[in-house]
Amino acid sequence: MPERTPFLRSAHAAGRRALAAAAGVLLSALLLTACGGDDGGGDDPPVVPAAASPSAAATAQKARRDAAPMSESLPKTIKIDKIGVSAPVSQIGLRPDGRIEEPPLSRPDLTGWYKEGVTPGEAGPSVILGHVDAGKKAAVFYRLKELKAGDLIQVVRQDGSTATFAVQRLQSVDKDAFPHQKVFGEEIDYSSLRLVTCGGAFDAGTGHYKENLIAFAKLVQPA
Structure with a gap:
């Protein structure tokens, strides 16, 4: 990817943030419906734990300094040591019907970065999706x-x-009330990452989970 001057990088990122915001409004509520899909879901559908208390969250955040946004660069892999994730990142966009693409169920270890938004590390919200299960086995974002x-x-x-x-x-949300604008197009001046997967109860009738689980994260100085 060619280098840009700081001004051009900023303008380019701003343009993609605006595009992501517009697309976010149009994204179907059927986000990541295929988690489990026709494969029947996981053996143990995920349950969202109680959110950390405000005081606990504030203490955790104070322990790490916020970092200045980075320049544009495509994501290659995502690592989350806490839950044993080390996975490649593909690129996904929108389908002709307005629904967001998703990683194939045949690749349960693969995540997908929404390419109409900023790259992870740039100012603004970047979004990476992954399945919770596939073929009755745990997938990349199961934990x-x-x-x-x-x-x-x-x-x-x-x-x-x-x-x-x-x-x-x-945050756990009903798929029919997915906060598209908040996740994909929020106007922020810092770098944020949102991870999205399926959650809640598994509906055997439709073959899909009823909710989406969203993890919101903020760029910090590495330890």
């Missing part, structure tokens, strides 16, 4: 529900740098 405020997420980028994020909070 996402175990993350707590302050846990670290690392995204290794093509320029050799690593963007380190600290979890701020988890």
Whole structure:
């Protein structure tokens, strides 16, 4: 990816943030419906734990300093030591029907970065999706529900740098009320990462989970 001057990098990122915001409004609520899909779901559908208390979250965040946004660079791998994740990152966009693409169920270890948004580490929200299970086996984000405020997420980028994020909070939402604008198009001046997977109860009738689980994280200085 060619280098840009700071001004051009900023303008380019701003343009992609605006595009992501517009697309976020149009994204179907059927986000990541295929978690489990026709494969019947996992043996043990994930349960979202109670969110960390505000005081606990604040203490965890104070332990790490916020980092200045990084320049543009495509993501290669994502690592979350707390839950044993080390996975490649592919690129996903929108389908013709307006739904977001998702990693194939045949690749349960694969995550997908929403390419219409900023790259992880740039100012603004970047989004990475992954399945919770596939073929009745745990997939890449099966243990996402175990993350707590302050846990670290690392995204290794093509320029050799690593963007380190600290979890701020988890949010479980009904798929029919997915906060598209908040996740994909929120206007922020810092670098944020949002991880999305399926959660809640598994509906055997539809073959899908009823909820999405979202992990919100913020770029921090590496330890």
